[in-house]
Amino acid sequence: MREEDKPEIRKLLLFRTMSPENFERLMQAAYAHSFPAQLELIRQGEPADFLHIVMEGTVELFSGWRDRETAMAVVRPVSTFILAACIKDAPYLMSARTVEKSRIIMIPSKDLRATFRLDPEFAVSTITELANCYRSVVRHAKGLKLRTSRERVAAYIYRQSSIAGNAVSFVLPMEKRLLASLLGMTPENFSRAIKSLQSDGVAMDGMRIIITNMKLLEAVAGPDALIDGPDTNAGHFGSGLTGP
């Protein structure tokens, strides 16, 4: 792996407080690799041998059952993913594929497990990291069970706007089909949901969302700190974010 990656990784909450020696040792054990778009990095059910870190690109975490498939999270740089499976030394519950060309760093799970046993600071970081991940999925599940698909779309748009500093306009950060899957609906239904939100202050031009009436949108979205954040960026719950 590149030497210049290290400071980036070191900035992650998970690796920030551990001892320099242990950090260095973990990095020694790590592999780095670039992957083309749409490549399956992880297949659900396989043993969790590596903690992954996205350095560049975008990764989708998804799950399948029978012939169905759903996106569970989208991970962006710099973040870790599938930490829990590595810790448990258990099979991955989710698959992962690159959305675009991505550079990934892989740390062997056994080194990880060894490290938090001998570095208390790292153990504490792992605890908070996992707690963040946990809370993120709980939010996701709450959204699915408590909101209709229209409301989820509205809440997503409202949330993205707040993240961008209450911007009245922003560009969707991923393909609509992927976003639809993440929000638990079909692309067709997503399309219709947006259209139906025109009367509630949302317009769309290609990949750009324009909020024409924030109050109306807010009324439909019903933003709730206990579902939408701000604890952690929504939709990244497999990841190691929780920024600076």
Place this chain on the structure above:
Amino acid sequence: MREEDKPEIRKLLLFRTMSPENFERLMQAAYAHSFPAQLELIRQGEPADFLHIVMEGTVELFSGWRDRETAMAVVRPVSTFILAACIKDAPYLMSARTVEKSRIIMIPSKDLRATFRLDPEFAVSTITELANCYRSVVRHAKGLKLRTSRERVAAYIYRQSSIAGNAVSFVLPMEKRLLASLLGMTPENFSRAIKSLQSDGVAMDGMRIIITNMKLLEAVAGPDALIDGPDTNAGHFGSGLTGP
């Protein structure tokens, strides 16, 4: 709290490996209390001041948004719940109420946080505990997104049967309305789902489920280790189980 509770708590994965002194100190700081049925122990959004342990009775974790409400998990003795919020020192994402008369032990979050900073064994236990919780919610979310409500009911029945050693008959462990909410559907729909499963090897007599054709049930349920377990008992993801 009672002296005889300690060994029970000590058996929990979370508290099993920590030093006797630290365990004792945590127990000193703990309160115990009995609550009648249907009492709200925790309201979502409030600061997470205590880790809770159910010693007797049953606790429901649930969440609300606007005028809607959904059950997120059901916790039975002896298990902890809402660990993640305590660790993060953040607001509870879920509410909790007793389902029946219950005895609960409460450990101040700040003692908890102090303890895993000075007891590495406890830190490791906390890590595995949180990883279990995380994976449990991921399973829950997968079930919601990938299965229809009929399939979730079938999978639930199949799962309960396996837990009981492939029993062909068992009694539902909770009110049907609560189970329906947990499975993400209305009581009416749950009722109809079971009825429609008669043609797939499931019969019901009051609270008792009788599996008349395991193969047929299995075919509908499509049990999957990556959704239904056996990692951890499904439906208890807020809890500290994983016991013996």
Place this chain on the structure above:
DNA sequence: AAATCCGTTTGATCTGCATCAACGAGACGG
């Protein structure tokens, strides 16, 4: 420039599930 491909949108239709309403059956209290 024409052809192909893929994501998105739109329309038509179907169905799963919620909702609303009513009823039955146990459980409980007067």
Place this chain on the structure above:
DNA sequence: CCGTCTCGTTGATGCAGATCAAACGGATTT
């Protein structure tokens, strides 16, 4: 013993969202 209450079931209806099919448009290829 009889009301009352709550839970569960059943029926009727409506709606949200999935599915199927086709058209559109932008990007890439030939």
